[in-house]
Amino acid sequence: MDNVLLARSLFGSSMAFHIIFATLGVGITLMILLAEIMRLLKKDEDYGLLAKRWTKGVAILLGVAIPSGTIVAIMLSLLWPGYMEIVGQVIALPFQIEIFAFFIEALFLSIYVYAADRLTPTMRIVSVFFVALGATASAVLITDAHAWMNTPRGFDYVDGVVSNVRPLEAVFNPSIYVTAMHVIGSAYMTGAFMLASVAAYRLFRGGLTDRETTYHKKGLMLSLGVALLMSFYTANNGHDTAIMLHEEIPVKLAAAEGLFETQSNAPLAILGTPDPDAGRVVGGIEIAGMLSWLATGTTDGVVQGLNDFPQDEWPPLFVHTLFNLMVGIGTALLGLAALYWVIWFLGRKKQKPYPKWLLGALILGGPLAMIGVETGWIFSCTGRQPWTIFGIQRTSEAATNSGNLGMLFFLFLTLYISLLVLTGLVMHYYFKRNPVTHELEQPLSTT
Amino acid sequence: MENVYIAIIILWIFLFVYAIAGSIDFGAGFWAMFYRKRTDTKAASIANRYLSPSWEVTNVFLVLLVVALVGFFPGAASSLGTILIVPFCLVLILLTIRSAFMVYSYSVQKYTNMLVIISGVTGLLIPALLVSILPAAIGGFVETVGDRQYVLVNQLFTSPTFYTHIGFGISTELFLSSLLLSDYAREANSEETYHVYRKNAIVLGPITLAFAVAAIFTLIPEAFWMFENMANEWLWFTLSLLAFTIGYSALWWPSKKVSIGQPRVAVLLIALQFGLASFAYGSAHMPYFLYPDVTIYDAFTNDTMFQLLLIGYGVGMAVLVPIFIFFWRLFMKDKRYLKQEESH
């Protein structure tokens, strides 16, 4: 592999690793906050127990989220010095403010975890609130840098020299709003579906006491409430994101949809592989006019195709599949959450257990949402190729020219795989050793 | 003062804070390992209790440092990156393993032993790797061929200043952490642990000083320009020596709470000493990031961005300082936390 490709692989896999823990850090802290609030409102200690056990999970996850974030932050400078040279002059602000968000999150998390027994109930809510706020803010801020890479603004760039810098224009670039909301919405959605998966798994396995069943059902309901809201929001806002692409980065939308010819009444292609020789997506389903309608609001709208752009500015065409996966998962999970509430509504009088197939599907929900996040991100970053800063700097110009990347790639990959396995094992042992039955039997103590 | 000097001073402050916080954090990890078999003192558990809530916060300082560096000096990224990529990536891997096990052992008891070893060993390796960057940046160890830069690893490894720097890094780390832990043990009313750490500090103080002097003198053959600059900073170095002397002697001052010594005074003065010395070392390094190719002037960002960043740090610090104080009181002062028999 050449140096640039190695740098891309090393950075991409590091991001893909970080995002697993980061997304859950954002999503689950929101759920903990909601559980603490429910506990206060309903005076129901089951919610306190949910919050406590979820916190345990988050504490384990953050043990990996924080160092993996440290890795990507430092790698960004080490692997992409050309990119950082422009970032430092134009969009250093979100990176800087993000640090303060991290501080707030890390400090309050330590307070919430290590000093829980010394805090009043209100102070506990205040602490988790700041943890959730810190996580969400750091996601918004880093997404700002990412949005700016898609729609770079706020500077002039002539012959490799940055001038006339307008930092606020860079921060409030045209895609930040939709992109940040999409990232946050999908993170909340993923956190909620993950917790729903856990609860559904317990209910699916059966053999629970009535007390345990009620407890897990509360967890399931709270999670799926958030999951329904957020998957609706994410899908709707994903549509706005696609419109943003249509207006700002048409070549990315064209690659996502495998559209070669600029046309009105453009079809939406689902599945299949884009084939440049045939000039269309082969082996997929096409819905006539749908893409024009989605991107412009009418079937007459003109959508630009790949052939409008020089071929060396096309992203790799496999992004079509990544995009399909994300949208497919989004649609399926929205349906699943809605279905749950229909079944809940029909059965609410009779206290019937949930059907097994529903619980089975819900178990898959969390992992699927995570795949949605991964494919969405890889789509977004790979779909920007060959540009690192769209239209300004190519990836090859951003990359480091230092050697040794091959060895480092191997080392980091080994590290990521081992940590994924270990973290899974630790979670498994911890929750097996400390089953919820024990804690349900005793009054809630907050150690 | 010129903007570029304000920026480099802010950077130095972050570096200083990370060096102190990191020394204490990694040092605590080492002491927890060192005393793990001793049952007659609480030295290991005191070190561990200090470590649990503090590592995340220390870690953010590392990120802060790097982000501030590329924010203020974006032009330094590419040439510094070449020297830094291997040591920094190794540090990152070690840090990740360490943090992960910190949390694993908090959750699953059977990892506790492994954690103690991992955090002890990484507690020495990480600072050593980080400090090894210093001699590499002094110059003479980087060769530029075409548009690529290479670190002359063989020359670096055979140079005495490389080893004196590392020796200095590790002894400072252990010295500072002993001092802080002795203070911490005193807060926790654990007198015999206090004496264990006080004794360590007494032994390590002169060793640290000796390494510091050796590090400076081994610079002469490698980087005479820097040695000359240092001679101009003699005032700072003298003050630093003074702070050391007073701080070290505080270990024998009479005290009301323990039989002998004022560890709080000692920690503060030794930190001051370290601050003065590192400031002098840094000034002597100016105006180069990487001698002789990269100066702080070449690498500096534009003035608009600089001003915004400055405002950002001002506001950020104003928000954070009260939270830090709250945090400090919760873990360093609260008797209920300090005195728990069993750390989580």
Ligand code: HDD
């Ligand atoms: C649970 C995860 C999830 C789900 C269900 C969806 N998305 Fe998404 N999507 C993301 C998670 C995500 C993401 C990981 O958060 C991305 C990657 C980069 C970004 O800004 O957000 C993203 C990016 C992203 C982009 C590219 C933005 C860019 O490149 O700048 C578009 C056009 C969409 N999404 C559209 C949709 C649509 C129409 C969905 C319909 C259901 C959808 N997404 C569901």
Ligand code: HEM
């Ligand atoms: C949009 C994708 C991302 C999301 C949602 C996200 C979110 C998070 C979250 C929730 C954490 C845990 C924070 C804590 O407890 O302190 C975290 C850690 C971190 N992330 Fe990310 N992150 C993303 C991408 C990135 C990128 C691209 C970088 C590199 C610039 C980065 C840098 C960091 C750093 C440095 C940390 C560790 C902070 C610490 O030391 O506490 N993140 N991230």
Ligand code: HEM
């Ligand atoms: C957290 C989820 C993310 C994932 C999974 C991800 C994934 C990737 C992948 C796979 C690549 C390589 C692209 C290719 O060469 O085909 C890449 C490149 C890159 N990404 Fe992202 N990314 C994420 C978020 C971000 C964010 C938030 C930023 C903004 C700071 C960012 C900045 C970059 C940069 C600078 C590159 C290298 C240059 C380039 O290839 O264009 N990434 N990322």
